[in-house]
Amino acid sequence: MPSHVLPPNPCLLGILLVVKVNSGPKIVFHYPPKPGEDNSHFTRYLAAQQREQDGSSSTDDNSTSSHEEVVDNIKTKESKTGDNTPELDVEETGSISPDKNPIFSNQYSKPKWNDVFGLPSYGLARLLTPPPTLHKKTFELSIDDKVFVGHPIFAGEGDEWEKKKAARKAKARKPTTEDGSVAAQDVASASEGVSTLDLAQSNEKLEDHDKSPTEVEEQKEDSPADKDESTMPNGQQPPTEETQAKAKKKKTLNMFHVVFVLNPPPLEYHVRVKEIYDHVIKKFSKALKLEQARSNYVVREISTMSMAYQSMKKAQRVEQPLAPLYHQYLSQSPLAKAIAVLYDNISASRIALVNLTPSSSLSFQTPIPTSISVLPGPLSPQMPGLWLTTAASLPADDDVNMTSSQLASHFTLLLLYDLPAILSEINGTASPLSEPLMHYLRVSKPTKSFLQISQASGIPLPDIQLLASHLIYWRKARAIPPLHQRDTYIVSPNADMSKLVSATGKFAKAFPALPPLPKILNLLSTPRAYVTLIPSKDHKEAFMNILAWLMRDGWVTQLRTFAWVRVPGH
Numbered sequence: 001m002p003s004h005v006l007p008p009n010p011c012l013l014g015i016l017l018v019v020k021v022n023s024g025p026k027i028v029f030h031y032p033p034k035p036g037e038d039n040s041h042f043t044r045y046l047a048a049q050q051r052e053q054d055g056s057s058s059t060d061d062n063s064t065s066s067h068e069e070v071v072d073n074i075k076t077k078e079s080k081t082g083d084n085t086p087e088l089d090v091e092e093t094g095s096i097s098p099d100k101n102p103i104f105s106n107q108y109s110k111p112k113w114n115d116v117f118g119l120p121s122y123g124l125a126r127l128l129t130p131p132p133t134l135h136k137k138t139f140e141l142s143i144d145d146k147v148f149v150g151h152p153i154f155a156g157e158g159d160e161w162e163k164k165k166a167a168r169k170a171k172a173r174k175p176t177t178e179d180g181s182v183a184a185q186d187v188a189s190a191s192e193g194v195s196t197l198d199l200a201q202s203n204e205k206l207e208d209h210d211k212s213p214t215e216v217e218e219q220k221e222d223s224p225a226d227k228d229e230s231t232m233p234n235g236q237q238p239p240t241e242e243t244q245a246k247a248k249k250k251k252t253l254n255m256f257h258v259v260f261v262l263n264p265p266p267l268e269y270h271v272r273v274k275e276i277y278d279h280v281i282k283k284f285s286k287a288l289k290l291e292q293a294r295s296n297y298v299v300r301e302i303s304t305m306s307m308a309y310q311s312m313k314k315a316q317r318v319e320q321p322l323a324p325l326y327h328q329y330l331s332q333s334p335l336a337k338a339i340a341v342l343y344d345n346i347s348a349s350r351i352a353l354v355n356l357t358p359s360s361s362l363s364f365q366t367p368i369p370t371s372i373s374v375l376p377g378p379l380s381p382q383m384p385g386l387w388l389t390t391a392a393s394l395p396a397d398d399d400v401n402m403t404s405s406q407l408a409s410h411f412t413l414l415l416l417y418d419l420p421a422i423l424s425e426i427n428g429t430a431s432p433l434s435e436p437l438m439h440y441l442r443v444s445k446p447t448k449s450f451l452q453i454s455q456a457s458g459i460p461l462p463d464i465q466l467l468a469s470h471l472i473y474w475r476k477a478r479a480i481p482p483l484h485q486r487d488t489y490i491v492s493p494n495a496d497m498s499k500l501v502s503a504t505g506k507f508a509k510a511f512p513a514l515p516p517l518p519k520i521l522n523l524l525s526t527p528r529a530y531v532t533l534i535p536s537k538d539h540k541e542a543f544m545n546i547l548a549w550l551m552r553d554g555w556v557t558q559l560r561t562f563a564w565v566r567v568p569g570h
Contacts, residue, residue, distance in 0.1 A: 005369040007381050008349040011272055013146065013261040015343050016116065017335070018128045019302060020255040025129040027121045028302055029329065031340045033322045035261060036117055045323040046330065116261070117146065128259050138277060139257070147269075149277055150259040151285035153292075155252075161293035256298050258285050258339075280346055280364045284354075287362055288335075297356065301335035308332050351474065370478055375493055385496035385554045393479040407465045409451040412482045413444055413472075416552055422476055433470060440467045446548045449482050481558065483547055485531040485540065488559040491524050495555050503553065511546060520546065527559055 014035030017028045032039040115121055130139050132154045139150040155161055260281050264272035291297035308328040329336040338354045342364060345352035351365040371387040393411040415422060419441060426437050443457040450468065454461040471477040500518070507517040523533055534543045550556040 005372050005376075005383070005386075006268060006271065007383050008366065008368045009265070009268070009272065010276060010346050010349055010366055011262045011264045012276070012343065012347040013263055014116065015339050016128065016148075016259040016261065017339065018125055018150075018255075018257040018259055019253060019298075020129050020257075022252055022254070024122075025125040025255075027116070027125045027128075029305055029333075029336050029339065030116055031326075031336070031343050033326050042323050042326065046327055049327050049331075117143075119143075128257060129255065130257075132255075139259070140273065145263055147262050147264065147273060148259050149262060149273055149281060150257050151277070151282045152255055152257040153285055153289045154255045161289060253299055253302070256288065256292070258288065275366055276346070279366050280342070280352075283362075284342065284364060287356060287360070291356055291360065295357075298335070301333050304333045305329060305336060368475075372494065384494060385499070386494055387478070387551075387554050388492050388494040388557045389480075390560060391481050391558070407450065407468055407479060409461060409465070410449050410481070411479045412446055412449050412453070413468045413477045414446050414480045414548060414551060415441075415471075415477050417476060422471075433467070436463065437467055437470065440464060446480070446551075447483050447544060452482075478552075480551065483544060483551070485534065485544065486529050488527050489524060489530050489547065489550075489556045490527050490559050491521050492554055492557040494557075503555070507549070510549060511542065514542060514546065520550070521555065524550075524556055 014030055014032060016030045019026055019028050033042050116124055127141060127143075128139075128148060128150070130152050134152055135154040136151065139148075139152055141148040153161075258281065260276060262272065262276065288298060292299070309325065330340055331337075334356060338356055341354055342352045346364065346366060349366065349368060351363055354362045354364065356362065369383065369386060371389050372383065373388075373390045373392075375388070376382050391411075393408045423438055423441060426434050426441075440453075440457075440459060440463075443459070444453055448456070450464050451461060453459070454464050468477065468479065472479060504517045507520075520533075530543075530547060534540055547556070
């Protein structure tokens with residue numbers, strides 16, 4: 001167990017989704033809407049929209065007025081500038097365009113939602129697009145006090161996202177014509193009905209993100225052929241092979257790159273970057289790669305995000321505030337929702353449960369310390385309340401994804417929450433482990449080791465270790481040596497005495513007929529066997545429950561004695 005443990009600090013500022021097509025790299029989506037700034041007004045708006053969706057369709061006047069107040073507040077904050085002079089959009093020639101000048105228009109100033117940390121979206125996208133040699137490798141770029149970390153994924157030859165071996169097998173199964181060429185219906189991407197032409201159209205919509213409505217209309221007027229082609233209704237004859245080949249050559253997804261923006265402390269730079277890369281970035285990028293290879297997932301999500309943006313512009317010809325736009329993204333795009341959930345939870349050091357598809361559910365987390373073996377020094381980060389112990393049930397270099405073989409059979413499980421609350425939460429989930437977990441929790445005791453519980457209940461020991469690892473991963477329990485009345489327990493030097501007042505009230509509710517918490521801690525201030533505190537055999541179970549309660553919140557720790565035994569060579 002490392003002697004110097006750092007407290008949780010994801011230092012996450014935002015998440016960017018960068019894609020590269022033949023026309024160039026683009027930032028398709030980023031979350032939060034304004035990274036590094038105050039996003040509370042966006043949060044309030046999205047929460048209000050979520051409450052409206054969760055509730056009934058009938059709303060009263062009060063809720064409607066409060067919703068309008070939130071929207072007005074958002075518009076005020078988004079349009080607020082440093083002075084009363086409106087910001088002018090200057091063309092390349094240096095003249096002010098009347099269509100872009102707020103003095104000559106009643107429109108909102110265009111929300112430059114792709115500009116991140118004051119950096120232009122196009123320039124930042126180019127910086128975040130590495131060469132193909134960094135495929136599935138660590139990407140790290142530092143700008144000022146921020147670091148952009150990612151795991152870029154590039155398409156293989158022929159725009160294939162699977163391995164070459166799998167691609168050859170898939171190619172061998174495709175029907176061919178008499179001359180040996182692939183059939184025309186296989187030229188387009190068949191997964192989920194998204195063709196290469198659809199990708200070309202979605203990428204053209206993405207290019208409109210950086211254009212004003214006037215420029216988009218002028219472009220449509222200048223190219224009526226493209227307009228007719230893009231508005232071709234579904235169900236008609238598919239485009240010819242020549243059109244598909246042209247579209248594929250012109251527009252194709254070459255790369256996608258999920259970039260995490262961090263601002264780690266200088267002395268913790270390498271630790272924090274490696275931590276979030278190994279446990280979140282790399283795994284999330286691999287999951288997207290598998291979904292892209294299986295069902296063209298990333299391409300479909302890019303198209304969905306583009307349509308969400310275009311629908312906002314069609315609904316109202318003026319530029320929209322960012323909050324409704326992001327509500328559209330999160331409600332229509334599972335990938336945008338997954339990125340938002342990932343940011344909200346990882347930035348708060350919580351477990352992120354992400355649903356990319358209805359059948360794909362993944363969890364991500366950065367490891368948090370559960371114990372320390374030595375007290376932090378005066379110049380080290382302080383973590384009061386953390387369990388102080390030298391007992392380790394896992395290897396020192398183990399990561400958060402534990403396997404059942406790593407839990408020692410002579411350890412046991414200490415629940416960090418009340419048993420009824422954990423059982424209720426497990427009962428509400430549709431998981432194949434729900435029933436085994438509930439059965440194990442009912443027979444588990446912090447005074448019995450995994451091996452003893454296995455022998456008494458008949459549950460195989462590997463199954464118990466697997467279930468215990470699952471509860472530890474979800475931060476519902478902790479592995480400890482079994483509690484015993486003849487062991488010595490003392491008040492932990494790392495106990496958080498600032499919480500004593502609130503803990504005293506909780507202790508009184510849990511054990512109303514027993515001595516108060518301050519008296520129990522006073523008795524444990526002097527090292528002694530815990531059995532000396534138990535008045536009689538009738539109080540044994542209650543006092544062992546008290547010991548488990550004190551251990552759970554780090555109020556006490558076991559005083560352990562070690563002896564070195566030297567065995568002679570003869």
